Amino acid sequence: MPGFQLSDRATDATPGFQGRKAEATAALAEGATILSGLQEKLFANSRSGDNRKILLVLQAMDTAGKGGIVRHVVSAVDPQGVDHYAFKAPTDEERAHDFLWRVRRHVPGAGMIGVFDRSHYEDVLIARVRHLAPPDEIEARYGAINAFEQELIDDDTTVIKVMLHLSFDVQKDRLAERLDRPEKYWKYNPGDVDERMLWPAYQDAYQVVFDRTQTEAAPWYVVPADKKWYARIAVQHLLIDALSRMNLDWPAATFDVAVEKARLAAT
Numbered sequence: 081m082p083g084f085q086l087s088d089r090a091t092d093a094t095p096g097f098q099g100r101k102a103e104a105t106a107a108l109a110e111g112a113t114i115l116s117g118l119q120e121k122l123f124a125n126s127r128s129g130d131n132r133k134i135l136l137v138l139q140a141m142d143t144a145g146k147g148g149i150v151r152h153v154v155s156a157v158d159p160q161g162v163d164h165y166a167f168k169a170p171t172d173e174e175r176a177h178d179f180l181w182r183v184r185r186h187v188p189g190a191g192m193i194g195v196f197d198r199s200h201y202e203d204v205l206i207a208r209v210r211h212l213a214p215p216d217e218i219e220a221r222y223g224a225i226n227a228f229e230q231e232l233i234d235d236d237t238t239v240i241k242v243m244l245h246l247s248f249d250v251q252k253d254r255l256a257e258r259l260d261r262p263e264k265y266w267k268y269n270p271g272d273v274d275e276r277m278l279w280p281a282y283q284d285a286y287q288v289v290f291d292r293t294q295t296e297a298a299p300w301y302v303v304p305a306d307k308k309w310y311a312r313i314a315v316q317h318l319l320i321d322a323l324s325r326m327n328l329d330w331p332a333a334t335f336d337v338a339v340e341k342a343r344l345a346a347t
Contacts, residue, residue, distance in 0.1 A: 084294075086287050091247040092306040097313060104309040111316045112156035118323035119157040119193060121330060126191020128331040131236040134322055135187065135194040136315070139201050140244035141282060142272045143254035144305045145312070146197050149244075153316045154195055163188045166197035179203040179221060180228055187232060193319070200225055201289060208288070209281045222292035229298040238322045239298040242315055243286060244305035248279055 097104065122132065136154070138146045154162055165186040174182040180200055188194025204221050207213045213221075229239050255276070258268040275282070294300050301318060305311045 084290055086245070086283060086290065086302065089245055089302055089304070091245050091250065091304050093304045094307060094310045095304070096317075097310060101307070101309045104313050108152065108309070108313050108316060111313065111320060112153075115153075115316060115320050115323070116157050118320065118328060119161050121328035122193070122323060122326065123158065123161040123191040125328060125331050126189075128334070130331075131190045132238070132326060133188045133190055133192045133194065133236065134238045134240065134319065135196065135232060136319065137196045137199045137201070137239065137241040138244065138315075139199060139205070139242070139286075140305065141246050141251060141279070142269075142275060143251050143258075144244035144246040145308045146244065148308055149242075149312060149315050150195060150197065152312050153319070154193065156316075157193065161192055163192050163194040164197065165195070167199055167202060180224060183228070188237070190236075200228070201293075204289060205282065205285045206275075208285045209278050222289075225293055226295060226298075229293075229295070233297045238326075240318050240322060241293075241298060241300045242318065243290075243300060243302050244311055245302050246305045248276075250306045251276065 097107075099107070122130075122134075125132070138149060140146055150164060154164065163186065167182075170179075170182060183196075183200045186194070186196070203213075204218055204225070207221075208218050232239055255268070255272060258264040290300055290302075301314075303311050303314045
């Protein structure tokens with residue numbers, strides 16, 4: 081991303097899509113059918129030795145819509161072909177290891193779409209903003225992340241890294257909605273306001289992430305997220321594009337079809 085500046089990117093834009101919410105809802109439904117069919121082929125081929133898989137990394141400030149992506153986009157495919165993991169604060173056991181140790185345990189296997197709701201990037205985002213590790217250690221982590229992602233790519237993983245780009249004002253509105261609606265209280269965390277107060281520092285930390293970890297093989301996609309419907313359709317199309325480029329087909333039978341038909345008919 082030479083010259084890329086997060087602060088220059090609109091959070092309410094809808095690049096590549098000219099319609100409104102109603103049209104996006106219809107497009108998302110149409111895309112769900114396409115995505116489901118492609119995912120089934122990916123999963124089916126893994127049963128014949130195809131090692132390919134996808135890792136979708138979702139990063140964002142609170143309320144940006146990561147959960148909605150999982151519910152409205154990823155849930156359209158067969159759940160047996162999805163590995164979803166939401167990274168929280170590390171446990172004592174996880175802290176006793178290298179920061180990537182817990183991440184390696186959840187990378188997707190052959191034929192799977194893996195989803196990281198937050199990820200290894202927390203170790204250079206909140207860790208940087210909250211000073212949870214020495215500056216030289218955080219600096220070393222960028223290189224470790226690039227090497228880790230290259231390992232995944234070398235193991236036939238398509239890595240799709242998405243930052244849902246939300247505005248400060250829209251986040252306030254979404255947090256206020258959670259406080260106004262009892263059925264949304266469970267989504268509210270007082271700590272979200274504490275993190276909100278560090279907004280400029282987080283924006284700077286994201287900029288460093290893009291500067292240090294944007295690679296040709298594992299690029300970042302900054303998706304405007306003020307309109308949830310747009311973010312969902314954008315991420316859906318990233319998945320569809322990645323699967324389409326695999327040129328997937330149904331795996332050939334590993335048995336004699338005619339013989340099996342005859343055997344079945346005789347029962």
